[in-house]
Amino acid sequence: MLHPFQKNSAPIRTPHLWAKAVDKAYQKGEHKVPVLRGVDICVGKGEFLSIVGQSGSGKSTLMHLLGLLDHPDQGEVWLDGNRIDRLPVATRDELRNNVFGFVFQFYHLLPELNLLENVLSPLMIRYSILEYWRKKRELREQGMEIIEKVGLTHRIRHRPSELSGGEMQRAAIARALAGRPSVLLADEPTGNLDSRTGQEIMNVLHKLNQAEALTIIMVTHDDAIAGQAERLVRLSEGRIQSLEEAA
Amino acid sequence: MYKFLLANRYLRTRFIALASVISVTLGVATMIVVNSVMSGFSSQMRERIHATLGDVMVEATNMDGTPDPVHLLEQVDQLAGNYIEAVTPTVEIYGMMSFRWMGQDIYRLVTLVGIVPDSKNTVSPLAQYLQSRQQIKEDDVVVREPLRDVNSPLDWSMTADARRDRSDWIKSRQLEDFERRYRAAEASPDSVIANAAGSTTPVPPTSFNDNGVQLTTATGTPDGLDDPFGSTSAIPMEPANPEDPQPARIYVGSGLVSFPYKDRDSGKTRTMYMASPGQDVVLTTIKAGQPEPAPFKATIVDVFKSGMSEYDSNLVFCNLEELQYVRGMLSGPDPTRPHQNLNWKDGAITTLQIKLKDYQDAPEVVRRLSQGLGYQFQVRTWEQKQGPLLEAVAVESAILNVLLFLIITVAGFGILAIFYMIVVEKTRDIGILKALGASSRGVMMIFLSYGLSLGVVGSGAGVVMGLLFVHYINEIEDVLSRITGHKVFDESIYYFHDIPTAVHPMMVFWVALGAMIIAILASVLPARRAAALHPVRALRYE
Numbered sequence: 186m187l188h189p190f191q192k193n194s195a196p197i198r199t200p201h202l203w204a205k206a207v208d209k210a211y212q213k214g215e216h217k218v219p220v221l222r223g224v225d226i227c228v229g230k231g232e233f234l235s236i237v238g239q240s241g242s243g244k245s246t247l248m249h250l251l252g253l254l255d256h257p258d259q260g261e262v263w264l265d266g267n268r269i270d271r272l273p274v275a276t277r278d279e280l281r282n283n284v285f286g287f288v289f290q291f292y293h294l295l296p297e298l299n300l301l302e303n304v305l306s307p308l309m310i311r312y313s314i315l316e317y318w319r320k321k322r323e324l325r326e327q328g329m330e331i332i333e334k335v336g337l338t339h340r341i342r343h344r345p346s347e348l349s350g351g352e353m354q355r356a357a358i359a360r361a362l363a364g365r366p367s368v369l370l371a372d373e374p375t376g377n378l379d380s381r382t383g384q385e386i387m388n389v390l391h392k393l394n395q396a397e398a399l400t401i402i403m404v405t406h407d408d409a410i411a412g413q414a415e416r417l418v419r420l421s422e423g424r425i426q427s428l429e430e431a432a
Numbered sequence: 433m434y435k436f437l438l439a440n441r442y443l444r445t446r447f448i449a450l451a452s453v454i455s456v457t458l459g460v461a462t463m464i465v466v467n468s469v470m471s472g473f474s475s476q477m478r479e480r481i482h483a484t485l486g487d488v489m490v491e492a493t494n495m496d497g498t499p500d501p502v503h504l505l506e507q508v509d510q511l512a513g514n515y516i517e518a519v520t521p522t523v524e525i526y527g528m529m530s531f532r533w534m535g536q537d538i539y540r541l542v543t544l545v546g547i548v549p550d551s552k553n554t555v556s557p558l559a560q561y562l563q564s565r566q567q568i569k570e571d572d573v574v575v576r577e578p579l580r581d582v583n584s585p586l587d588w589s590m591t592a593d594a595r596r597d598r599s600d601w602i603k604s605r606q607l608e609d610f611e612r613r614y615r616a617a618e619a620s621p622d623s624v625i626a627n628a629a630g631s632t633t634p635v636p637p638t639s640f641n642d643n644g645v646q647l648t649t650a651t652g653t654p655d656g657l658d659d660p661f662g663s664t665s666a667i668p669m670e671p672a673n674p675e676d677p678q679p680a681r682i683y684v685g686s687g688l689v690s691f692p693y694k695d696r697d698s699g700k701t702r703t704m705y706m707a708s709p710g711q712d713v714v715l716t717t718i719k720a721g722q723p724e725p726a727p728f729k730a731t732i733v734d735v736f737k738s739g740m741s742e743y744d745s746n747l748v749f750c751n752l753e754e755l756q757y758v759r760g761m762l763s764g765p766d767p768t769r770p771h772q773n774l775n776w777k778d779g780a781i782t783t784l785q786i787k788l789k790d791y792q793d794a795p796e797v798v799r800r801l802s803q804g805l806g807y808q809f810q811v812r813t814w815e816q817k818q819g820p821l822l823e824a825v826a827v828e829s830a831i832l833n834v835l836l837f838l839i840i841t842v843a844g845f846g847i848l849a850i851f852y853m854i855v856v857e858k859t860r861d862i863g864i865l866k867a868l869g870a871s872s873r874g875v876m877m878i879f880l881s882y883g884l885s886l887g888v889v890g891s892g893a894g895v896v897m898g899l900l901f902v903h904y905i906n907e908i909e910d911v912l913s914r915i916t917g918h919k920v921f922d923e924s925i926y927y928f929h930d931i932p933t934a935v936h937p938m939m940v941f942w943v944a945l946g947a948m949i950i951a952i953l954a955s956v957l958p959a960r961r962a963a964a965l966h967p968v969r970a971l972r973y974e
Contacts, residue, residue, distance in 0.1 A: 254867055254967045275871060282869020289971070293864045297441035307868045309434035360868075 200263075201230040201400055202251055202368055207260030209246050220246045222423040223260070230367075231398035233390070235411040238420035244404045245372055247420065251402060252285045252370045253277045282311050286361030290373035292353040294345040300356050301341040304328045307364035331359045335389055351382035358389060362399075369393070371403040375410050387413055434865070435874055439882040442854070443889070449882075452850040453890035455843035456947050460894025461901060463836045463943045464935070468902045470829045471939070472932035477825070480740040484747065485814040486520065486555040486785030488797050492809055496720040497523060497761065497782035504805075508784060511804040515793045520551040521781040523755050527717035529688065529748060533706040540688045542748045544717055546755030548776065549586035555787040558749070559586045562683060563735040564594075564709070570702075588681035588751055590709060590733050595675075598710030598731070602674050678712055680730035680754040686737035687745025709733055715748070720759045720780060728758045742821075752776045840947050844954040847886065851879065851958035862962050863970025876963035883955025887948035895944050902933050 209221040220243040228234045238244045249255040250262060253269060262270040269280060286307075294303045302309075305328045309317060317324065332338055335355040345353055354374060361369055371390070375383030387410060393399045405411050419426040442449070490508065492498050501521055508519065523546035530539045553559050560566075560582055568576040579591045590598070689707040707713060709732050716727040730750065737744055753774035756762035762779025788794060794813045802811040815822060855862075862875055901908065909931060912920045921931055 249968050252867070254971075278866075278869050278871045280869075281867065287867045289864075293860065293867075293971070295438070295861050295864065297438065297445055302437065306434055306865075309437065310865070310868055310870045310874065314436070364869075 199230055200227045203227040203263040204251055205261045207250055207257040209258050220423055224425055226418060228400055228402055230400055233394045233401045233415045235403045235405060235414035236418045236420055237405055237408060237411040239406060242420040243423040244420050248370050248372055248404050252287060253281050282307055282364055284367055286366035286369045288357050288361050288371040288374045290376040292357045294353055294356060296345055299342050299344055301328060303356060304332055304359045304363050328363050331362050335359045350378050351385060354386050368400045373405055435877045435881055438878050439885055442882050443885050449850055449886055452846045453886045455846055456840060456890035457894040459840035459843050460891045460943055460947045461898035464898025464940055465901050466832055467939050468933040468935045472934040474825045475934050476932045480738040481818050482814055483556050483558060483738060484743050487788045487791055488786040488794055488813050489817055490784040490801060490809050490811050492782050497780040499780045501781045502777050512797045512800045515788050515797050516786055517789045518551060518554040518787040520548055520555045520785045521776060522547050522783045522785060523752060524782050525717050527715050529713050529715050531707050531713040538706060543746050544748050544750055544755060546750050546752035548752050553586040555785045561736055561738040563737055564591050588733055590677060594709035597708055599675050601711050677731035678729045680728055681733045681751050682730045683734045683736045683749040684732050685744040685747045686735050687741055707732060720761045726758050840950055844950040847951055847954040848957060851955050855958045855962045859970050859973040862965050863967045866967035872963040876959045879955050879959035879962050883952050887951025891944040891947035895940055902935055905933060906930050
């Protein structure tokens with residue numbers, strides 16, 4: 186298989202997150218259903234990669250493996266030259282909190298918390314009560330700054346149920362970024378939005394990718410959205426079908 | 433941080449969980465009320481028992497007692513004098529009391545206790561339970577103010593009321609005597625002889641309503657002084673003036689001379705007294721040393737009502753010297769005037785009641801006395817003497833607590849079920865939290881602290897409710913009585929005017945703590961389930 190960085194036109198980047206020949210199968214009743222079969226994928230620092238494929242092609246599962254939400258049956262996941270898929274649970278939790286930011290198709294905001302609290306939740310998880318109280322002002326400012334970036338300053342006291350779909354997704358992005366992660370993992374971030382709002386979200390992602398050199402891995406089934414990324418990986422039946430240079 | 437924020441939010445947004453906690457609240461409130469009332473009752477009971485007994489009792493194993501009380505006192509003083517505040521001698525013996533009421537003879541089995549009033553009152557505060565020193569209330573209306581000051585020294589004198597009642601009673605008795613003699617003269621000589629032998633004349637039964645209303649006066653009461661043992665037996669000498677009281681004076685237990693009855697018109701329970709201060713009764717006891725009956729007449733000077741029915745329907749307190757004299761344990765210096773200048777120290781006594789400076793020392797005093805005095809005396813604290821009763825109350829209270837705690841445990845299962853539902857409902861949120869880096873322990877802590885806060889809210893509300901209930905228990909009883917139409921807490925049955933309560937802070941603390949622990953335990957299983965959720969599966973959960 187061709188190493189992505191061997192492609193001539195691609196800028197030379199240091200590999201940041203690297204899945205090496207990962208296999209994953211789910212148990213459905215008595216049958217084992219293979220989802221990923223030896224997928225090899227690598228993303229450099231500051232890259233915007235999109236993974237496309239039809240439903241059931243294993244793109245979400247690949248993202249979960251990259252984001253340490255799940256273990257690969259075989260293969261390895263590396264981050265900055267360290268293998269991370271075999272780490273103890275506590276370290277994996279910590280990595281998820283510090284290194285990765287997740288954006289989901291259905292926003293997945295916590296309904297009991299208002300927008301600001303939702304955005305600050307990764308920080309609340311990171312710090313103990315005492316630390317959090319000590320740094321309260323600083324952390325709040327950090328959260329407000331990110332909310333401003335996604336344009337929701339006027340909505341901070343609102344509950345998720347009082348926000349529109351686009352606003353909820355922007356809030357979810359703000360939450361994913363609150364912990365200042367180095368990789369943003371977005372699972373169909375526009376899948377539940379109309380095309381105009383979806384485009385707004387894409388603009389936000391592009392801005393973040395360019396302005397802050399944030400590494401973004403986006404999963405989608407929409408070719409038009411996927412085409413906006415720097416690079417595109419097409420998955421089919423658990424295998425990489427093609428690697429393309431985006432526009 | 434997020435744990436407590438979320439627990440707090442769940443607490444405020446999920447009212448179904450609060451509903452599950454209501455059962456905890458009610459359980460805690462019930463436990464507090466029941467425990468307060470139980471301990472109120474038992475401390476009142478202990479107080480009343482303690483008021484008739486001393487701290488420590490030295491009882492002679494021989495029913496005839498020890499003939500040398502002075503020596504015994506010296507010994508006691510030597511052995512444990514440092515701990516003792518006061519000592520009073522008593523003679524305790526079984527006896528029978530009889531008096532006449534409404535044309536019939538009433539017999540009562542009694543325990544006669546010969547006492548020295550002032551020292552007895554120092555050892556155990558008896559004076560407060562005498563009716564002449566109490567306010568008498570009926571349906572919350574004061575019927576009679578105390579005739580004497582509660583703190584006035586205890587003695588055998590009669591109140592003015594008692595003296596008036598006595599003279600009325602004597603007059604009616606003379607009238608009765610006269611009528612009987614008159615009738616006897618008309619009858620055959622045989623019955624005259626029978627009368628002379630002391631048998632009672634049948635008196636036509638008086639209708640209940642005529643006399644029943646009168647509570648204390650003896651005007652309607654016929655002669656209560658026929659000697660059941662015949663006029664030939666050794667009756668002590670009658671006083672020269674019949675209006676003077678007998679040399680033997682008694683405080684009689686209220687239960688011995690009264691009975692409760694239900695007033696047909698008002699439906700309320702009243703107490704009917706069959707004898708009152710100023711009247712004479714006949715007491716029969718046993719002579720010391722020989723199995724011979726010893727009857728004597730005594731004048732009631734006061735009625736004793738402690739609220740312990742065991743005592744009120746059993747005890748008759750008598751002046752110690754007279755009891756000693758009657759039982760042949762003591763004789764006066766002048767044989768022609770046997771009732772004068774009697775001194776109990778020359779006679780025999782059966783029991784010493786001791787008041788300690790500090791009740792904490794009781795085991796030490798008991799140890800010293802029982803070792804020093806030998807087998808002729810039994811030394812016990814009042815608690816040991818009343819052991820079975822106090823133990824029964826303690827066991828009852830313990831069983832009640834166990835049962836009530838089971839109710840709170842049942843409430844715990846309600847919390848468990850509802851928590852499980854909440855965890856299922858929150859599956860996706862748990863997945864999100866895990867994706868954001870929350871540890872399994874953190875997720876578990878959310879639900880544990882949720883459980884704890886439910887426990888705190890539930891038991892806190894329960895404590896407040898329980899304490900309010902205890903505080904207003906008499907008002908609540910009034911309202912209940914008014915609604916149901918009959919008295920819920922009847923004074924004449926329970927002896928208490930108000931429901932006695934005693935709130936022990938430690939009891940409240942333990943009940944609240946127990947409820948909280950149950951709430952936490954009930955949330956452990958759901959919390960563990962939440963912690964064990966796999967993030968990917970939780971996120972996919974619809």
